[in-house]
Amino acid sequence: MRPLRRYLVRAVNFAARRRNDERLREEMQAHLAMQTDENLRAGMTPVEARRQAVLKFGAVGAVSEGYQAEQGLPLLEELLGDSRFALRTLRKSPGFAATAILTIALGIGATTAIFSVVDATLLHPLPYPQPRELVKLVDDLPGIGGRDVGLSVPEWRDLQGSGIFRYVSLIGGGSVNLTGSSQPERIQFLNVTPNYFALIGVKPELGNGFNPQDQTPGFTLEALISDGLWKRAFGADPHILGKNLRLDNDLYHVIGVMPAGFHDPGWTTAQRNTEIWLASGFAGPPAPPPVRSPRLPLEAIARLQPGLSIDAAQSRMDALVSSLQKQYPDDYPAKARWTVRLVPLKESVVGNVREPLTLLLAAVGVVLLIGCANVANLLLARASARAREIAIRQAMGAARARLIRQLLSESMILSFLGAMAGIAILLGTRRLILRMIPESLPRLNDISMNWSVLLFALAITIASGIIFGLAPAWQARQVNLVHVLRREGRGLLGSAEKSRARRIFVVTEFALSLVLTIAAVLLLRSFWDLYKVRLGFNSRHVMSVRTWLPIPNDPQADPYRTPSQEALLLHEVLRRVRTLPGVKDVAIGDMAALPLDHGRNDLNPFPLIREGLEAPVNQAPVVDAAIVSPEYFHLLDISLLRGRIFDNRDIETTQSVAVINEAMARTYWPNEDAVGRRINLNPAKPKWTTLIGIVADAHTESLAETSVPQIYLCAYQRRPKDLAIFLRGELDTAAIPEQVREQVQSVDSQLPVFGARTLDDVLTDSLSGRRFSMEILAGFALTALLLAGLGIYGVISFVVGQRTHEIGIRLALGAQRVSILKTVLQEGMGLALAGAAVGVAAALIASRWIAGQLYGVRPTDPLAFLAVPALLIVVALLACYLPARRAMRVNPLTALRHE
């Protein structure tokens, strides 16, 4: 308490600039007078009495210094004084100040920007209560290559009753037709078990949530809607509760509106933008009867019992899995090696961006370090120019510690000014920067300039201030007064050590920027290789437009119940769309057939049962199928290798047929002809599908993965609901969406038409994540290169300046100007080569770290490792040439007279 009060009084004094030196003076006078009086009484002469009194009092200077210190806050006062002084000196050299501040602003601004993204995505917990208890359940079948295969309802019930979790929720979903408003709308929905919101821990803003105890086997017909949908489609109707919604022709009623700003945790951008949540037990129609296998293609999340660690939960989970395997050996064959992994929910959401984001943070940190090295170099150059000033101060009695503190506060001021400029620029360009971030980044909405980001900025500001301030302060520590003063500002100001420090900085800068540039070149080459990948399909002049047929819970409400019923619709849509201006070819397929533009949910995984090979269903490999109309292959230029493709005679009543790609034939029918073989794709019905043709591999799944086995089924024999209409020709991309909508809705006015895109756009988008990190890294690398170039330029100019006199003498003695040029260039090249050597070694280590993000190039790509150092040396040559030329043109007379 007491010290607090004391500091309070002192702080108030300090703030009010109140000082009471008069009081001490008066007290001292009185004190001395009284002591003198007493000494006089003891019989001393007046002079002696006074002398003894003063002696006894002690050093007046020290006393009043102590007294003054106690009055205010001396450290703070000193700091303010130093800062004022620093600001004054900076104002006197605006060029230096601007360069240094801009360099720091760039470094700190960029680092803070990247950190704010890292902070929002990786560091902040998910915005739900007790986020640590949330896990995703991942079912794997490593024995037969199954990853995240989903869960069955009996398994869900086992997990619910296991005591490991407070809640377990199953999550399905996709998009659904919302009709009733002005235009049929396609809306993202999630289909969850009724305990979902109890699990997440979020309540609706308006109305009630689902009843977690609800045992309805199928859909409960209750809907929760997002705040956004409520405002957009219902005009924020306060009486929305109990009103009806028509989704895929089924009637639901709204029971609640979620709070504004609530986002579903979600694994894809689409899921995070969910606007309707529906509850279902997944055990009644339209879901199949609850059996252990096959599993439903659902996601599952859970909330752990409070206090249970994820490791403890995992080991209890493992025990549960093995006891279930014993109990139901038919459903869980040992060969499949069923496991359930508990992954922290946050990790499952942001796990795949951790590596690129960490890479970017490291890269921007390197840029900041290079910036610091540059500023340190500038400061060192200034320190040698100011060596005399500092020596004079020291000679006049300034303590070294005090001088070092003053130099450090100067660098701190620089650092803070730079940081303020950097953050101001950042705030000014915030919108622009946010727009650069690809939409697929999870938790994009959480990015903000919050306290932890500002704290981080403060920390790196102080750290950089210390980093680049230490060098000149360290030099000031060991100034030899006599030497500096005797030189009287002539000749060599920088000691050998000083220029050694500057050389070390330049070598470091070179090495760091080399590492960055090599990383950028490696990413660039990966990107280029992906871009140039042989797609296997022709994306030019192709547009896709999506529509979706309703899947009502009541089969009687479905006008497209059978393949034949739907084939009529498909033929009519294709016929009408073909008449649109510019259109040459049309085809139709499902979402899985839409190249590179579908999520995991859009695929149709089938257990592949080859006739005469696979017997039990649950040991069959799983393959993805796309449903397409016969024209699809021609439209996308996917060439037929063997057999035939579909034609219009393949209909519901004829033999079921399929086309496979080359990868599929190679994987599952090695060394034999797959055409004519039969497979069963629906274990419930013993109905065989005959393979009629093999087509070339197309990169429709992912650009990076080569040759994914793919099976194509005929649209007229299946009932695809999630449709993509493909058009090729000289298309008017602006008019097509509306024209297609008219044509489709003239066939069935209840169908939504949406998602019109050119395939080229899709292709570009699928690379956006990679392009983002590559572009930023390339930007950083260029900046680093520029800074390193400036650094070497600064050092060589300085060296030339120092040696002007020497060069003058050499020239006067008859040295060739070319040999002077050579000497200077040699000096610069020495630094650049040393930097390049260190950098290559560091890059060899660092590039292994980014190997996971490379495609088509090895982390030790010889091109990158030869070209980049060469480029760096060219930059160094250019940077050294200017000062070298200046050295060559030194006029010996001027140089000597300068002495």
Add this chain to the structure above:
Amino acid sequence: MKQKTDVKQGTLALMVLRTLDVLGPLHGYGVARRIEQISGDLLALNQGTLYPVLLKLEHEGAIASEWGTSENNRRARFYRLTSEGRKVLQAERREWDQTAAIMGRFFDVKSEDLV
């Protein structure tokens, strides 16, 4: 001549408080003289060092001060103990007694006591 001890860090403030506690309000010179007197002239005290300590104690609220007139009609600043200061003194004194007692036991201990 007797060897004089330096004033140990922190003890000067306590001496000031105790002096004011025993003798009531005093000016700076008075405090200095009394401390010398009480310590039996064994302390090497630069009298001036007292003033920053007095100011610190005043900032802490342990003492208060005001201008007054000395016995020889000189204008001087008089310091007195506040009730807060008295509490501080008592607490500190207990601590010193305890420390002294503990140290005393260590100095007095003989090997036979510890069998």
